[in-house]
Amino acid sequence: MGTGTTRKRNKRRLATNCCACGMLLSDSKSVEIGMGPTCREKYGLKAAFAGFSESKRKRVNKLIHEAGIACEANEVQTVFDLSDKIEKAGLGIVADKVRNRFIDVRLIEVKDADEYGWTKHQGEFLTGKKHDIVRVWTPYSPDFNRIRRDNRLRGRPCKVTTPHGKFHWEFKRSDSRLLLKVLALAFPGQAAFGDRGAFIIPTHSEFAAKYETS
DSSP states (O other): OHHHHHHHHHHHTTOOBOTTTOOBOOSHHHHHHTSOHHHHHHTTHHHHHHTSOHHHHHHHHHHHHHHHHHHHTTOHHHHHHHHHHHHHTTOHHHHHHHHHTSEEEEEEEEEEEEOSOBOTTTOSBSSSOEEEEEEEEEOOOHHHHHHHHHTTOOEEEOOSOOSSOSEEEEEEGGGHHHHHHHHHHHSTTOEEEETTEEEEOOOHHHHHHHHTOO
């Protein structure tokens, strides 16, 4: 029993980096909360706490501290679960920032985008037809492009300026399941963010069990 208690206490001391920006925490108050003073100010924690009861403030502090531990351990699903609790406590901006530390893949649905194709000479859209598409941002990955081609997932590089600065593709909305399969092969277990919120990309075996079983 004593050993287990010691191990638990030691684990609680692991929140040495800010769960929002990842910088090293240098003062005891920041370590206790799990977030540095700059991020606390930037994301409204100080102002929010002014309207919290003492018990709620302590409860939120504990959640943020636990999120810091999970961030250091790279326990992405735990980070997401704790972020949901932080958001429900009234700190949506803080929750989003904690989640975003791990999100490298983003998917955004766009309705009525221009025709999915290119002209031979100008590199512009082929016709005036419209399609619903999914825009995908990922880290640069030659494997992603190879897997996409192997699975006959037709896509195009996106010309729209992106705020994420990552490998940027567009795919037909009707190919969403095939797109998920490609992501499962290229980025299994990684965090992603879509129109329905943050999620973990399945492994290929998880994808196959859900969508390819007879």
